Every structure is written in structure tokens, then in C-alpha cells.
Amino acid sequence: MTRPGAIFDEPAVVRRLERKGALRAVTGSSTVAAAVMVGAALLALVVANTPLYDAVEHVLGLPLVVGVGRLTVSLTVEQFVNDFLMAVFFLLVGIELKYETTVGQLRRPRQAALPMLAAVGGVTVPALIYLAVNLAQGGEPRGWAVPIATDIAFALGVVSLLGERISPATKVFFQTLAIADDILAIVVIALFYGQVPQVGWCLASLALTGALVALNRARVYSVAPYVAVGLVLWACMFNSGVHATLAGVILAFALPSRSDVRLSELGGWLERRARDLEDAYDDEHHVLGQHDFTDGAWRTERVMHHVTPPLQRMERYVTVFVNFLVLPLFAFVNAELHLVGENFGALLASPVAHGAYLGAVAGKPVGIILVTWLLVRLGFARLPRGMDWPQVVAVGLMGGVGFTMSILITGLAFTDPADAIAAKCAILLASLTSAALGTVFARLAIRDGGPGARRRPPRGGARRHGPSRPPRESCPGQGVS
Template sequence: MTGAPPHRTDRLFERGTWSEVRRVADILRAETVGGALLLGAAVVALVWANSPWASAYTDLTNLRVGPPALHLDLTLGQWAADGLLAIFFFVAGLELKREFVAGDLREPRRALLPVAAAVGGMVLPAVIYVAINSASGGPLSGWAVPTATDIAFALAVLGIISTHLPAALRTFLLTLAVVDDLLAIIIIAVFYTSALHLLPLAAAVVPLGLFALLVQRRVRSWWLLVPLAVVTWALVHASGVHATVAGVLLAFTVPVLRRTPGPGPGLAEHFEHRLRPLSAGFAVPLFAFFAAGVSLTGSGGLGAVLRDPVTIGIVTGLVVGKCLGVLGATWLVQRTTRATLSAGVSWWDVLGLSLLAGIGFTVSLLISELAFGPGSTHNEHAKLGILAGTVIAAALAALVLRTRNRHYRRLREAEEADTDSDGVPDVYAQPDAPGPERGLSAG
């Protein structure tokens, strides 16, 4: 007679399935390259905006192209923010849906930690920003600016640090950022929709429904899907809701599981694989190029920037609020569930990740423009606050994680030494560890 299985204590940051670890590794490689391009685009924009040819950069950003119909006569900067970032949010929506339908996060106990950390990492920065600006008479409309984490930028920093961060911690950071993006798009849709036009919004249901019908039938033909996606985007844009919301809505219609069991990716993973290079390598860097170009000496000079409660609130929110929010939420989950940290993981690692979460860029810049208006003094100061907060958070994260690098390297070398001829580390084949045989089919 077989005895009852031994009691298994829940662990935070435990290993996922081997298939999930490999998939996340592929995503992280793509995002790391995208982060390097993002960083390069931001540097080029900053240098150009502070050069003798700054007026040419401004003229390029404000150049209007597009038809007046449906309010599509936009500047290049607006096309980057409203159009290109819709691709970014489409990919983020696909990733989020896949994580909760077929990924390791389909298990509530696994989903609890990154979701709680994402919420904590958004609430506390907003509270800090509101407190600082309320006390100083600053505008409260920018409360959401320091709430977003830029995963591409964060992973680029990890690449520069050359850390051997364990796969479970990298997965946590990626998932936290994906949930963060979803919460950010909800904030944009709810709090930064100034005027709502119901007719185009209702009309958007038609192409969205046709898109959903086709993808549910597993249609992959771009010449059918892309026009429907573009029309949906245009109608959502005309409704007054920020157009990037259309990207998330379209992504949520795409099925994750295969209709018939078998090898190969589901449709959501297929689209994600095709579009992630476009998002990380083109859409996001180009948006950063148009959004990050801010004069370091304009808008009243550096003294005015440093005294502005908008700048102070954003920097403090990103560096202090994000760190304490993520770290505090993780501690609360550990206390309430009585879970323990996975072997080899310490609270120093969680601190390093919490600091990395303070690297806000893409979505923060987008929310800043929505909150203060393009070209406004507060928006210029907010951009500088985002850049300063990101640099400070990255430097502190590098300081913490760098001290743990030797420990990470030993863990990875031990894991690679236990790899069989099938390429799967032995630890993923242990009975009590989630292995490839325990995961759902990609279909």
C-alpha cells in the first residue's frame, strides 16, 4: 500500500517547468537585445535634442502625416505613441494570456506572487507621488507615471551587469512586468480618456469580432487579420480611448491552446514569436527615440527641474516606491502563505529585483504625455525625472546584484553539470519538481 506523499512546503521563486524555462529564456534574449536598441535610441534622442541641431529633432517629431479621417493626421511622435506601442501592447497581451492559460501561472499559487508584487509596485509609487505633490502644490495628474516597469530596459541592465540570475527570478521579473503592463493599460483606459465617443467605439466591435472569429478558427493569413486589426485600432483611436488599448483587446481574442493535441506552438505563441522582434527591435526603440528627446537645460534650467515636485515625485516613486512596493508585497505573500524562499535565493536577490522594477521608461513616458500634454513644462520635467529615476534604480540594482553574481554563477554551473544527454537538467526531472511532463501541451 502506497503511503501518503510527504508534505511539501510552498516555496517562493521555485523552478518552473523545463518547457516554460526554455520559452522564457528565448523571450529574455529577445527583450535584452530590444533593451539595448531602446537604450541606444534614447541616447541618440537625448544627444540630438541637446545639440545645435535640436530644432531639427523637434521639427521631425512634430511633422504631421496621415489622413484627417478618424483624426489620423498625427505627428510622428503621436504615431509612435499611439500606433507603434499598440504592437507592444498586443505582444504583452499575448504573453499575459498565455501565462495564465498555459504557462506556469495557470496555478493560482504561482500567480499570487508576481501579481501581488506588480500591484504593490504600482500602488506605493502612486501614493508617494500624490503625497509629494499634494504637499507641494504640484499637479496630481501624473500619479501613474512612476508605476510602470520597463522589462526591456531592465533586462538590458541585467545584460550589462552580466549576472547569472536564476531562471525563476528572471521569470518573476518578466511576469511582474507583463502584469504591470496590463495594469498600466487599464489605468490609461480608465483615467486618461478625456473624451469618449461612443459611435466609433461601438463600431470597433465589428472588426474586433471578425478578428476574434478568424483567430478562433486558427486563421493565420496576415492579409485578413492585419486589415481588421488596423481598422479596430483606428476606431478605438477615434473613440477617445487610447489606441494602445486596441492592441490588448485584439491579443485577448487569440487562442492559446491548440485545437488538437500535438507538437508545435499554439496561435498566441505563434503570433508572439513573429511579432516580438518587431515590437522589441523596432516599435519600442522608435517610440523611445521620439519620446526621450528632452532638453537638459530648457524649461527653466536644471534648478527648476530639480525643484519641481513632479520630478521629485517621479524619481522617489521609481527608486523608493517601486522597490518598497515589490519587496513589501513579496514579504506579505511570504508571511501570509508561510512559504519559504527557494533554495539558493535570498532576500538580497528580491531586493535587487525590486530595484530593477524601478526602471521605468516606455510606458512611463507614454503616461507622462497623456497626463501633462506633449511639449508642456511638466512633461519635460517628468521625462527628466523618468530618466533620472531609471538611472538611479539601475545603478542601485547593479550594486546589489553584482555582489551576488558569484553565487549565481555557482548555481548555474551546478545546474549545467547535472544536465543529461537529452539537454534537460536533472533537477527538472525530479518527482517533486515541475517538469516538462507535468506542463500543459502548448496546444
């Protein structure tokens, strides 16, 4: 068998490829991504309580103006992070949602019903606890959605630290629950935390959404047209009063999940191209003079580029950018808690803090575990093979690990800075508490190599975004957009 890298002349090229592979292993780790975001949040806490705080606030308040003519967006640096860069994060969330509904756990409603309904319980109970606390203590009920969200990156990062104590089936259950949780959080933001809608901009947003759908129906497989329309859609939604980050979700669902190449014939086509390249190659001439050979190689490269569906291509483009720039920057901008001069007694006594903390730490596990137990008890569903009740409890406890969506909702829910600070403190403390409780419980109650831990079920198919569309009378790659 030919070893990887054997076709390269230069050993330096092989070493560079190996380094890139190692870098991809690091950047593809949810644990590393979560650690980077935690580090950014901790840095923000430190900076916010040093003399650098005023300088950072000045930079975050600087104005930015982007656009042409009437399609102009005026925003601050902080809004650019929270509204534009987070739209890229929502694009990645939307890609994951579309993947799951196409070939993942959400493609089979019956199979996905248990974790999805558990997510509904994990959203409803925290909201009710928050409302009960704040209505009883005269707090701010508008923040009811702050404790409803589970942070996928943080929560799955904590789960990965537990190794084989958490079975593959439980990890799939938790991931499906977290994805359903994201869907509910997106709906909540759209319905309850937008501004007064501007009809003209809303109509423009609908028209652009229709344009994205038309591109998909026209089988346009180049990513660039979708991105161009998506940027204009974001600007329209920003001006419309609907939260602009939702443009990322709309763009994700418009991206084609099929390939424009007849995959069933790709192998034979590559064999023919390989023979053509071998015939065209002349060992006696410099590569710059072998136009037939380099032109054939370029055409093959273009076809291979379009084997990957646009949805998956976009995921590869933005994943590292989101995990290692957008989310850490968001954490740094929004986790700034200027506690110098603050009344800690008032923070600890705040109904907002009590509601957010209890909603996440107590409400999340109660909602998730109770709904799961009821559905199983009533015979509506069964626990996945390899998952037992101690693992359900661990999932419920770690469901309280929330950051990204909770911080985002905090910024939308509160006009009083004191309430926002109290909510952010509660979110950070609740996430640490939930992570600690879930980890300790799993280590005490679940034995290593628990039920099904060594039986790895199929992941709903390989990481593919749908089958190729019906064959056409052309070679692979012909007519690629």
C-alpha cells in the same frame, strides 16, 4: 547523424544559414535590445540640444492622414509613433501575457500570486509617494502613474548582466512581476488617461472586438484576417477617445494559441510525405520540370507553416520589428529633452520630478519587498525554491527601472511642457539609479552561483502556446485556414 546544412548543394547556402542563426542570436538578446533603446534615447538627448532640434520637431509635427471615407485618422508623425507603432509593442506585450496565462507562470494562480501581488505593491507605493509629494508641494497630481511601471526590456537586460548571481527562479519571479506590472499599467492607461469617450466609435470598437472573438471561435488559423480586423479596430479606438494602443492587446488575446494540425499524427504523416517525395524525384530532370515533386514539397511546406499556432507566428513576425525599430524610435521621439535655456534649478525643484524619482527609486523596492515579506510572513505563500531574501531585495531595487510605459504615461498625463520635461528627466535618472543600486547590491550581497543558481527548474513547458485541438478525420493540414 546528418549534420545541419548537409542537404544543401551550395556551401554558400550553409554559410548564409549560419549567418542568419548568428543574427537571430543577436536580435533575440534582451540585453542587446535594451542597449539599442538606451542608445536611441541618448541620441535623442544629444539631438535635442543641437541645431538639429528644430528640424526634428518639424518632422515630428508633419500631418499624416490614413483611411478611407469616414474611417479616416488624422495624426502627426509623433502620434503615429506613439499611438500606432506602440500598438504593435502592446501587441507583443499582449502575446507575452497570453503565453503566460496559457502555459507560463500565470496559468497557476497560486504559483503566480506572490509576484503578482508584489507587483500590486510595486505600483501602489510609488503612486502614493508621488501623490504625497505633489499634494504637499503644490505639484501636478495627475502624473501619479508615471513611476508605477517597470520596463521589462531594461530590467531584464540589467538582470542578465548579473549572470548566475540571480537564480533562474528569481528571474522567473521578476519576469512574472514585470508582466503583472504591465497589466496594471495597461488598466491604468485605459481607465485614467483616455479622452472623453465617443460613444459611436466605442460601439464600433466593441463590435470589432466581437468580430475578433468570432474569428477565434470559428477556428480561423490564418493571421491575415486578424490583422485586417485589428487595423480597423485601432482606427476606431483612436477616434473613440480610448487609448488606441490597447487595440494591440485585444488583437493578441484574440489570436488562437492552438495549432490547426493534429500534432500527434504529424510524424507519421511526414514519413509518408517523405516517401512520396522520394518516389516522385527524378535525378535526370531539372527541378523545374519535376512538377509532382515540387507540388508535394509545397504542400508539405504549407502544412508545416501551420504547425505553429497563430499567436506564436505573430510573435515571430513582430519581435525584431518591435525591439529594434518601434522601441528605439519611441525612445528617440519621446526622450528628447530640450534643455537649452531651461531653468535647471526649477527642474530640480519640481514636485513632479521629486515625486517621479522617489516613487521609482524608493517606492518600487518598498512596495515589492514589503508585500513579498508580508505574504511570506503570514503564510500565504513561500519564496520559490532557489530564491532568498537578498535576491528579493535585488528584484525590488531593479523594479525602479522604468522607461517605456513611464514615458508613455508622461505624454498622456501632463499638458504643461515643463512638467513633462521634469518627469522625463526624473524617469531617466531614476532608471539609472535603480539599475546601479540593484547591480551593486547584487554583486555585494549575493554570491555567484547563489541558491538554486545551477538548478534550472522547468520553464512552465517549452515555448508552446497551448495544445493542439482535438483530432479531426483528416490528415495534418487539411482544412487549414
